[in-house]
Amino acid sequence: MTEMRTGAGGAGGLARTCVRRQYQILTAACVLGVFIVYLVYHNDYVRDPIWSHAQGARIRNNSNRTSIPPRLRPMTGSDHGKWMDVWPEFSVHLLNHAGFKETCLPKDTELSIAGIPEFMKGWAKVADKKCKDLYDRFTSIYIVEKRFGNVKMPKPFEPKVRGWLGNKEELFNELFHQEIIHMVNTYTRETTVFNPLRDKRPVTKPKESEEDYIKRITEESRDTCDFCRFQNFTAEHTFGRLETKLSFTASNIFKLDTLHAVVTMKDHDPISWNFEQFMDMMQLTVKWLEKAHTNDPSAVYPAIIWDLLPKSGSSQLHPHDQVFLSPNRYQGES
Incomplete structure (x- = not known):
């Protein structure tokens, strides 16, 4: 998720910064994990199907004839020793x-x-x-x-x-x-x-500390950042854009699915965001999924990707997640 690593800076101040950033990112990752579990099993637009014990069976909702993920039930005493999903x-x-x-x-x-x-x-x-x-x-x-x-x-x-x-x-x-x-x-x-x-391979000490590297690429990208001027330099879905004081949505210009959005913090700094900003982005993600589902009721499989910083694969330094809502399966499943 992130390219932050400890031990490369050498200075005590940098070490404290790295630990603080790692704690921040770890906390966010934990919250994101709980959020995704909630999203998959407890969102309103994924209805509760009758569970089938058939291995790999697809449960269909008769109201929209779309495969939806079953909500797994707890194991009971009578299930002990059985292989069940x-x-x-x-x-x-x-x-x-x-x-x-x-x-x-x-x-x-x-x-x-x-x-x-x-x-x-x-x-x-x-x-x-x-x-x-x-x-x-x-x-x-x-x-x-x-x-x-x-x-x-x-x-x-x-x-x-x-x-x-x-x-x-x-x-x-x-x-x-x-x-x-x-x-x-x-x-x-x-x-x-x-x-x-x-x-066991020795790690070569970089010429530039992590702190200096992030500061440099943050400032270098600020003036040309599309997300910092999102009203004029990002696309939106035909059903509109969502926006709060801290976050906004946009349509990914190079789509991987019909419903493919980016949900973005308004602050450009990739690592100095706080818990309030993170939760605002996550809550706006849920609102976008709800709006996307209203626009296309057959789309019921949500997925979220968050790449932070260039070496993790992010093409934009500005913090954002990518969110999908698909009608047939989760992203990456066959």
């Missing part, structure tokens, strides 16, 4: 970090990305009921795979590669037999890949 019953009895490590893992277990495949083996053998239940839940969702990648290289290439690894011999030797960790979510079919060796 339902959320498990909410539990607050899971172990905390210290309790998990002490109870569920062998002593001296390495808690790291690289150590996941090994501590999974130890975790599987623990007899404690809570640990076993937690293990069963984890493995019902995720598959963890450990793979290896071997390379050979020509001699002229070696000095350059050694330089990339900080001329550390142990890292250079590790290069020829690399461990690769794949974690697969079997429900979403998403895969996350870790190569621990990549994390």
Whole structure:
């Protein structure tokens, strides 16, 4: 979501700034996550269908003949041990970090990305009921795979590669037999890949601090920013534009769907926004979705994207989210 990283500035003031910005962005991300869950399962325009237990079944609303996402019901006692497309019953009895490590893992277990495949083996053998239940839940969702990648290289290439690894011999030797960790979510079919060796590469200190970089690109983009002059330099949907004191909507000029908008803060600074500005943008996003649905009742699948700063893929520095409302499926689903 953001290109902010710690440790590159060096100065104490910058470190405090980075921590403050990271806390701000983390808080916003948490609120955004809760907001999206609310949006998907509790918005007024997605009606409550009768649940079907058929794996992958599409529930249809007879009033508009459009596939709509089912609202999952809690698991009951009679469901125990069955494979069903339902959320498990909410539990607050899971172990905390210290309790998990002490109870569920062998002593001296390495808690790291690289150590996941090994501590999974130890975790599987623990007899404690809570640990076993937690293990069963984890493995019902995720598959963890450990793979290896071997390379050979020509001699002229070696000095350059050694330089990339900080001329550390142990890292250079590790290069020829690399461990690769794949974690697969079997429900979403998403895969996350870790190569621990990549994390060990020395990071070159940038010539410009994060704080100076953001200040510079903010000022450089201010005078030519279309969002700062949105009345004359942004498009709008045929059903109109929404605007508050702090935010406004616009139609994305290069659309990815029929109903594709940007919801934008009025302040140009990409990271100095506060909680009030963030919530105003989120609330205006909901209002736009409601208006878009009124304009096209068949559109019931909302999706939100927020890319912040250029290196995360944002073409405009000015803070904004992109929002979609589709008739057939969520964005990215097949």
